[in-house]
Amino acid sequence: MTDNSFDEIDDFSEDDFAEEQNSELFEHYRFVADKGQGQIRVDKYLAMHIVGVSRNRIQQAAEANCILVNDTPVKSNYKIKPLDVISVVMNRPPRELEIVPENIPLDVVYEDEDLMVINKPPGLVVHPGFGNYQGTMVNAIAYRLKDSPEYDPKDPRLGIVHRIDKDTSGLILVAKNANAKTHLSAQFFNKTTKRQYVALVWGTINEDKGRIEGNIGRSLKDRMLMTVFPNGDYGKPAVTHFEILERLGYVTFIKCRLETGRTHQIRVHMKYIGHTLFNDERYGGNEILKGTNFAKYKQFVQNCFSICPRQALHAQTLGFIHPRTGEEMMFEAPLPDDINLLLEKWRGYIAHREL
Structure with missing residues (x-):
């Protein structure tokens, strides 16, 4: 899935739906169905996977050819099959989220040129998202690393490697460069952490x-x-x-x-x-x-x-x-x-x- 979970998807306006096939489309969400995925309607599938959007709005998007499966527009009654690639597209780009550096205290347990380990307090949101565009750990890290030429808080190749919930406390890992992010993410993917x-x-x-x-x-x-x-x-x-x-x-x-x-x-x-x-x-x-x-x-x-x-x-x-x-x-x-x-x-x- 593309990292745009902060979009207010249930605020689709009619202008967001492509009225002409020649309109330039921008992908807002992407999902790949699991190998064992049972057949289920695409509108129901998306309603399960996207928080904050109603099934009615998904159906409207499908009518406007904004729901694609394997790059082909489908209607809301299309049945998802294993490994289908499902996209939600609109004729506007995903909203850019400005990461404002904020001087929020961080309990840094360890830091070197490649990574940081932070002990997160309860109540601190990790990533900006709907209703939490500021005051997050990402804002705090952007402030701490504001003078680092390698660190761009908007670059998905850098930053927080995994997540813990807002009200869960404890250790979280941050990659300060692309090479570190690649290697650390692979360890989480391969379950070796x-x-x-x-x-x-x-x-x-x-x-x-x-x-x-x-x-x-x-x-x-x-x-x-x-x-x-x-x-x-x-x-x-x-x-x-x-x-x-x-x-x-x-x-x-x-x-x-x-x-x-x-x-x-x-x-x-x-x-x-x-x-x-x-x-x-x-x-x-x-x-x-x-x-x-x-x-x-x-x-x-x-x-x-x-x-x-x-x-x-x-x-x-x-x-x-x-x-x-x-x-x-x-x-x-x-x-x-x-x-x-x-x-x-x-x-x-x-x-x-x-x-």
Whole structure:
């Protein structure tokens, strides 16, 4: 997919649709159907893959010959086949996004001429996008590297190599030149990086360790959510390994190792096995999912939500091979204060309950 997810696609105007076949067209989105893709209407496929656009607008785009499959215009009832290339085109170029350097503090764990490792705080958006055009990590990096002749924040061959969610804290990797980006991205693609997260989840997990496997894709009911498709009909393969660190009564502190890097992977996989991340509002973890009906307990949990007002997830460990030296690099970010305080709160609750 082209990196234009910040376009307000649901604001298509009639002028954006090509009224003449000779109009110059600009590609705004591109998708390649998976090898195992089941047949599905192209309008439904695009509605699943593009956040912020209605199916009605996609159908209008198809009527205006702005939906292409393998470079040929199709109608909205076209059935997607494996490896089809689906494009959304308009007669205006994608909106240019100016990256304004902003003096936002960064916790830089490591830096050399090729790369940076940053410990991202919760609440900091990584990439500019719809509703977040400033105040992001990209803006902060542009400021830090504003005097570097090699770094252009708008050059897709440079910059952040992978993503973590806005409200997830922890380690993230930045490439400062094209060669570093190529080598580091290849390691993520080939699954040779070492990434470990820690999380607090609802419920008691009986086994000491486990493996979760199930395709992850955008929900067919709510495009803001990701979900597991256990039969592999939709989505992309995803594997998460988890291990218990501490059992704290109605919650469990775990570590997770990723084999793949799908959107919201840990959040979705843990919900799938019945252990939603603590205070994960998007996936229902901001409700009291385990425990008692006592008012005192309910107040305790609300206090915990206030202590850690986001999903309790931290990207703790990041390992990779340095693109220039070939050295194995390994970094670990300490637990942020909110998760530390949250764990202490639950330890205190359990100790008091056991008296």
